[in-house]
Amino acid sequence: MAIRRPLRWDTATGALKEMSDSDLALLAYYARYHWAQEHLATYTANAYRDGSATATNGFGAPYRTNSTSATDANYTHHGAYNDTRKTPSTLSNADNDEPQSQPNAFAGDDDDSFGVPSEASFNDTLATAQTLYKETYDNATAPSNPSTSDHNSHGYMIWDSSGYVKVEYEVANIADTVIKLANAAMLSGDKVGTYYISTSDPSEGTGHTWSDLGTFIEDTISTYSFPTTTGSSIAQAHKLWLKTDAPLDSVESSVALTSYMQWSSSGDIGLKQVDKGSGGSTFSNIATNIIIPIWKNNSALIPKYKFSASNTLAGSWEALKGTYSDTYYDTSQTTGPTLDSSTYYSARYGLATTTVNTEYMIMYIGSDATSYR
Amino acid sequence: MAEEQASQEDAIDNFNNKIGFDYDTSLIGALNKDGFYSDPENKDFIWPENYVRINTARWADMITGPNGSDPQIFVESFDGTHNKFDQIPFRSTAEEYDSVGIPVSILIKSFLESPFNDIEMITRETNRFRSKLDEEERRYKAFCETFSGEEQRLYEEWKASRSSEGEEFGKMDTVTEEQVSKTVWQILSEASTEDLFKFKLDIFEQEIVQNSENRDLRSKIRKAKSICEVCAAYQELIDAETETKETE
Numbered sequence: 001m002a003i004r005r006p007l008r009w010d011t012a013t014g015a016l017k018e019m020s021d022s023d024l025a026l027l028a029y030y031a032r033y034h035w036a037q038e039h040l041a042t043y044t045a046n047a048y049r050d051g052s053a054t055a056t057n058g059f060g061a062p063y064r065t066n067s068t069s070a071t072d073a074n075y076t077h078h079g080a081y082n083d084t085r086k087t088p089s090t091l092s093n094a095d096n097d098e099p100q101s102q103p104n105a106f107a108g109d110d111d112d113s114f115g116v117p118s119e120a121s122f123n124d125t126l127a128t129a130q131t132l133y134k135e136t137y138d139n140a141t142a143p144s145n146p147s148t149s150d151h152n153s154h155g156y157m158i159w160d161s162s163g164y165v166k167v168e169y170e171v172a173n174i175a176d177t178v179i180k181l182a183n184a185a186m187l188s189g190d191k192v193g194t195y196y197i198s199t200s201d202p203s204e205g206t207g208h209t210w211s212d213l214g215t216f217i218e219d220t221i222s223t224y225s226f227p228t229t230t231g232s233s234i235a236q237a238h239k240l241w242l243k244t245d246a247p248l249d250s251v252e253s254s255v256a257l258t259s260y261m262q263w264s265s266s267g268d269i270g271l272k273q274v275d276k277g278s279g280g281s282t283f284s285n286i287a288t289n290i291i292i293p294i295w296k297n298n299s300a301l302i303p304k305y306k307f308s309a310s311n312t313l314a315g316s317w318e319a320l321k322g323t324y325s326d327t328y329y330d331t332s333q334t335t336g337p338t339l340d341s342s343t344y345y346s347a348r349y350g351l352a353t354t355t356v357n358t359e360y361m362i363m364y365i366g367s368d369a370t371s372y373r
Numbered sequence: 374m375a376e377e378q379a380s381q382e383d384a385i386d387n388f389n390n391k392i393g394f395d396y397d398t399s400l401i402g403a404l405n406k407d408g409f410y411s412d413p414e415n416k417d418f419i420w421p422e423n424y425v426r427i428n429t430a431r432w433a434d435m436i437t438g439p440n441g442s443d444p445q446i447f448v449e450s451f452d453g454t455h456n457k458f459d460q461i462p463f464r465s466t467a468e469e470y471d472s473v474g475i476p477v478s479i480l481i482k483s484f485l486e487s488p489f490n491d492i493e494m495i496t497r498e499t500n501r502f503r504s505k506l507d508e509e510e511r512r513y514k515a516f517c518e519t520f521s522g523e524e525q526r527l528y529e530e531w532k533a534s535r536s537s538e539g540e541e542f543g544k545m546d547t548v549t550e551e552q553v554s555k556t557v558w559q560i561l562s563e564a565s566t567e568d569l570f571k572f573k574l575d576i577f578e579q580e581i582v583q584n585s586e587n588r589d590l591r592s593k594i595r596k597a598k599s600i601c602e603v604c605a606a607y608q609e610l611i612d613a614e615t616e617t618k619e620t621e
Contacts, residue, residue, distance in 0.1 A: 191476065200459040202476040205423050210476075233384060236460045311443060311473070320474040323462060325445060330436060333506060351506050352435040355445055 001172035003373075006156035006260035007165065009273050016261065016271075018159060023258050027283060028181040029248060032193035034287035035182070035295070036211075036244040037280070039193070042137075046214035047240040049137065056143040059296050060304040062195055062240065062361065064216055065133045074140040078307050081132045081217060081359065085232060085328045087125040088224040088349035089117035095342045116334040117348040123332065129220055129232065138304050142296040145171050146289060154289040156260040157271065165271070167263055171294045176373070179295050183365050183372035186303055187319050190246035194303060197322030197361050199236050207247030216240035217324040224349035227340055235353075238324035260286075300366035311360045317371050321361040330354040385449060385456050392505040396428045396449075397498075400488045404451075411454045420453025423479050427487035431499035433460055438499065439492045446495060448484060465490055561600045572600055576607050587613055 005018035006027070019027070042058035044050045049063040055074070063075075070077035146155070151169050158168045168174060186194045196202050197217070202210050221235035259276040276283055295301055311320055329350025336346030365371040389395070398404060409418035432438045433445040444463045449456065459480060464470045467477045467485055475481070484490055489498065555563075564572070576582055576594055585591060590613060593606040 188474075196476065198459075198461075198478070200457065200461070200478065200480045202478045204476050204478060204482075208476075236458075238460075322475075323443070323445075325433070325460075327433060327460075352503060353433065354436045355434040355441070358443060358445070 001170060001176055003177045004158040004160075004168060004170075004173045005177060006168070007159060008258050008260050016159075016165070019258070019260065024178065024181055025185075026248065026258075027260075027286075028178050028185060029190075029192065029246075030283035031178055031182045031287050031291045031295075032186060033245065033280075033282075034284055035292060036193040036242055038288075038292065040211055040213075040242055040244055043213050047216045048214075055140060056296065058137050059140060059142070060136065060138050060302045062134060062136050062216075062305045064214075064240075065135045067133060067135075070135055074137060075135040076138055077133070077135045079133070081134070081324075082128040082326065082357070083130045083132065083218060083220055084126055084326055084356070085129050085220055085222045086122055086330075086332075086350065087127070088222055088230040088332075088347060089121035089125075090224075090228040090230065090345065090347040091115075091117055091337075092228060092346075093337070093344045095339060095344060116336060116346040119332060119348070122348045122350075126328065130218070132217055134216070134307065136305050138302070143293050145297050146293055150289050150293075152263060152265060154285045155262070156274075156286065157263060171297070174291065174294050175298055175301060178291055179298070179301050180371065180373040182291075182295075183301060183303065186363070187317065187365065187372055191243050192246045194243055194319075194363055195305060195321055195361070196241045196243070197238050197324055198241060199238055202241055202243075202322075207245070209243065209245035210241040211244045213240040213242055219325070219327050221327055221353070222329060222350055224347055226335075226338070226347075227343070227345035228347070230349075235327045236324075238322075241322075301371055303363050303365050306362050306364065307359050308362055309357070309359055311362075313362065314364070314367075316369050317366055318362055318364040321363045323358060323360045325355040325358040327353050327355050385458050392502075393508070394502055394505045397501075401426060401428055407451060424453070425457075425480050425483040426451045427484050427489050428456070429498050429502070430484065430487075430489040430495050431502050432495060435499055435503060438496055439463070446484075448480065448489075450480060450483065463495070465492075564600045569597075569600060569603070572603055573597070576603060579607075581611060581614055582607070585610055585614055 005024065007016050008019050008023065009015075010017035038057050039061050042050055042053035042061060043063075047062075047064040049058065049061075049065075049071075065071060065075075065077070067077075068080065148169065151167050155167055155169075155174075157165055158173075160166050182193070185192065190208075195213075196210065201212070215237040217238040218234060219236045219238065220232040223231050223233050225231075259274045261271050262274045264270060264272045274286075277285070305321065311323070313320065329352065331350075331352045332348045333351040334346065334348045337344040338346070396404065406418060409415050410420045412418070428449040428451060430446045430448045433447050434441050438444070445460055446463045448459050448461055450459070451457070457480075461481060461484065462470075462473075462475060464473075464475070465485070467482070470477050470481055477485075489495060573594060577591075582591065582594070587610060590606060590610040594603055594610065597603040597606055
């Protein structure tokens with residue numbers, strides 16, 4: 001449709017003025033901020049969706065699941081991911097010294113000279129230790145678009161080309177004006193409102209907040225401890241992160257959080273500057289009552305996630321959002337035989353790691369470059 | 374979260390200690406102040422904000438190294454509070470990370486600015502780490518070449534007897550002036566059980582004894598009750614081996 005900028009009061013000129021690009025960037029930032037806050041509240045530990053999360057919240061979000069199929073029709077299941085590893089092998093042999101009456105003085109030690117586990121005893125043990133599943137919440141029914149009443153109460157005024165100042169009721173215009181701007185920042189800007197997979201906090205520095213949603217893909221590796229203890233440890237916990245805040249930099253300082261104009265139909269009827277709120281509630285009314293419902297109603301504008309063995313992107317409407325892989329020891333080493341408490345022990349366990357099944361999480365918004373501006 | 378970090382920290386320390394892998398302090402500086410920095414009560418040591426010291430980096434895939442389609446690296450680091458172990462994709466500039474949508478996190482920024490941001494350096498660290506792992510196998514092979522179940526048993530017996538006597542195992546011997554000035558006779562006649570055992574081990578390490586197939590004489594050395602008996606049996610074995618060689 002069209003970009004129609006909200007009107008705001010310009011104190012310098014004492015007149016109504018359309019929001020500048022930086023004003024709109026700020027409004028789009030808070031739309032993403034509240035989008036992220038809503039998503040954040042849908043998680044429980046280790047990136048699972050909270051069973052009591054509101055059904056209309058968390059659109060497009062990736063979740064971990066224990067099921068081999070989608071939880072229900074609201075989800076897209078993304079298949080299995082195997083965490084594999086090889087198992088160390090151990091041998092033991094009692095130091096059962098034979099009587100000295102044996103004709104050979106070293107006869108008693110014949111059974112002490114046993115070897116170490118064969119290479120095959122380690123190399124052939126590659127097996128799936130655990131299978132992990134993931135799904136995305138991208139088929140749920142969207143909430144209703146904002147009603148006229150919602151627009152009147154929480155929306156903004158625009159200058160109409162036909163010569164009127166009026167409340168913006170056109171959802172497509174709001175999408176073009178604010179949501180596509182938010183999408184651009186999600187794809188290549190400050191990324192607030194998007195997910196990322198990483199073993200460490202992806203924070204770029206002060207003011208950048210990535211919320212830790214827990215382990216999304218767990219990669220374990222085999223371990224060995226003398227004499228016969230074999231097990232595993234977590235080689236890497238590939239965590240899911242959600243960016244929930246970023247420093248506003250010049251946007252914040254240059255526009256001083258300029259608010260928009262709204263029609264007030266009660267009390268002193270007329271045009272009024274909206275109370276924009278402060279801190280975490282800044283612009284929350286317009287974000288949660290107008291922008292986010294419109295966002296959810298347009299499938300082509302919702303940031304969604306998929307998983308691929310390739311990091312090739314289809315176009316500028318896609319962005320890589322982290323990677324994970326499965327690590328295991330591919331070659332082995334030996335130790336022993338070592339005598340301990342009258343028993344000889346030897347073992348074969350991991351040496352050099354290899355990584356396999358590298359996968360990428362890819363965010364996509366629509367299927368062409370019209371999903372952002 | 375704190376428990377998780379502490380657990381990871383322990384795992385890193387334990388594993389590195391186990392294989393004897395040390396960080397290259399000529400690259401990363403001294404580590405002896407880390408404890409002061411991680412102590413929240415110590416106000417004299419304040420770790421720089423948004424700084425992570427990269428301790429080492431190695432290829433996640435030690436086999437393909439930098440030649441994989443999207444090489445990943447394992448990074449061990451210290452953030453002023455904890456030692457951490459992470460996996461990140463390898464790129465050599467912030468622009469390269471940014472171009473593929475990877476946030477240039479504090480960890481990545483620190484890696485880029487570290488001496489480990491170099492393919493050869495990562496390969497060196499990988500090889501250094503791997504060689505420590507390999508040493509276990511090398512130790513085993515070396516052990517196999519000299520392994521004698523009998524000697525091992527003697528050692529275990531000796532160790533057990535030391536423990537049962539309440540002596541401190543591994544206590545370093547101190548050579549006193551008195552010992553240095555002792556005559557050979559005094560040394561031979563005053564030798565303790567421990568001295569006798571050590572002497573036997575030394576004898577068993579001699580090439581001629583190791584290569585000897587004369588089990589009777591080897592057994593005689595093992596069963597000797599004094600230094601003199603050991604010497605006598607040793608000489609007997611030398612004579613026998615010499616004779617065998619001459620006959621051949």
